[in-house]
Amino acid sequence: MKVIGKKSVAAGLKFLINAAWYIQMAAFSLALCVLVYVSIKSDFIGSDIPVKLREHQTIKGIVSNSADLWDAQLKLSEGVLHVKTKLSWSMILLMLGQFACIAALSLTVTYLLRKIFATLTGSDGSPFIPENAARLRKIAILIILLAPLKFVNNFYNFWLITTSFRSKENNFTPDLKLDFQTVLIGLVLLVIAEIFRMGTQMREENELTV
């Protein structure tokens, strides 16, 4: 099986990444429109917050002591707490900020991947160029940045639940997930990027050895 070059695995992946690029652009544009529409038209927004469920799977009621929350429903099968939160300007800004960060990160990673895969299927077919090493490094840093972004969201949900809800039977607790996996993947990619950079240096030296 041919991995790099024309009609190879890399060529197939290149097609998928190019498709993902356009799908992402369309999806983010649509999501932005929906977000803006909801912000203007609606007074509340619904969201699912992951929670840890205790042994007792029955719940008599959830009491909220926050005026910002309209409704809450514990979905036992999915392990999430569905809440309807009153939309305020600070919340809209928070959502837009988070959306902008996620969109920018995702689009940049896909853009960099497109550039890398373009060098894998070209006529010279040589990926060992300094630009690719720099691109891999940028992807690694962006993936590492994704983890704190997720954590901010989880922390906000944690704060929302701990300050606004108490269950009568106390059978759920907020799930403050720390995304170590993403950081780990980012760090591994950072090391691979460094190996790649050394590889490009070795290639350059080899080419300039007479």
Place this chain on the structure above:
Amino acid sequence: MPILVNLDLLLVKRKMSLTELSERVNLTMSNLSILKQGKAKAIRFSTLEAICRALDCKPGDLLDYEPDTEELKKVG
């Protein structure tokens, strides 16, 4: 790089063209150009031996060392 390659000087002294040297040492013109222009990062002993044999010279005639003034300033 503080290592200088005096290939062009030796070629003039021996009245030899780069093409002729390329044929004698069995090296491509592009590789010899890299060496002549001082762009080379390394030279194999086998290449050095072939060039010295073809030009009837010592490695010291081909290569020279001139300390980098900026590097010397950094060292102090």
